[in-house]
Amino acid sequence: MARPRTGDKPKDIREATVSEIAATGSTAVSVNKIAARAGLSVGTLYRYHETKDDLLFWVFLEVKRDIHRSMMDAARECVGPAARLRAMWFALVAYGFKAPQEFLMAEMMSAEIRENIRQSGQLRDMQDAVLAEIQAxxxxxxxxxxxxxxxxxxxxxxxxxxxxxxxxSGSPTGQEELDRIFTLIWRGIARADELPEQI
Known part of the structure; x- marks a missing residue:
């Protein structure tokens, strides 16, 4: 068995899990294949995570935390709900461009995870924070x-x-097109007196 590539086993496990899910197109992944991608033995992987479900949820939660943090950090730099929501949307899109496999894996797993996992307090808190911005x-x-x-x-x-x-495609959408897309979205969700130029 090969040694870990970086010496950072949790990072190697996260990257290997994301890659394996991306390769298989499903959360029905093999722990053996994840361990091989991470350069670890299966036994070593199980020292970090008791079950495959624990492993998948840990990776899912790590990615969701990173996405949420990037959105909320962007919002903190803005004043007013229009500017905050715009900053959050662009941060979400930027994360998808920076780490598309992670982003898509998180979305895929959101649809596939069991109800008891979906009720995780941490996930609920993150979602509540986003919904509170919209409610504002x-x-x-x-x-x-x-x-x-x-x-x-x-x-x-x-x-x-x-x-x-x-x-x-291997390349992100250009800023000019992103601005056009957001303007069209904003026209659909903003009150008539809230013009896109105001955000």
Missing amino acids: GIDQKVLVQTSVRTIETILGSTAITLARRASL
Whole structure:
């Protein structure tokens, strides 16, 4: 068995798991293949994670934390819900461009993970923070009066599409086109008196 590439076993395990999920197109992955990609024995991998489900959830949660952190860090630098939501959307898209396999793996696993995992307090807290930003936009009459989940879907699905396109093509969408895309999205979710130029 080969030695770990970097000596950072958790990082090697995370990268190997993401790569294996990307290669198989499913969370029905082999722990043996993940261990081989990480340059570890299966026994060593199981010292870090008791079961395959534990491993997959750990990687999923690590990626979700990184995505969430990048969005909230971007929002903190802005004032007002319009600017904050714009910064969060661009940070989400940027993460998808920077790490498309991780981004797409997280989206795939979001649809496949069991209900008890979906109820994780950490995941719920991250989602609640994003929904609170959208709710603030509705409450301050920046966004149309509708469900926060509807607006989350409109914003998130576009970011997922852009990340998928970047992953398949090997190159991100240019800034000018991103600006056009966001302007069109904003026109669909903002109140009529909130013009795109104001954000």
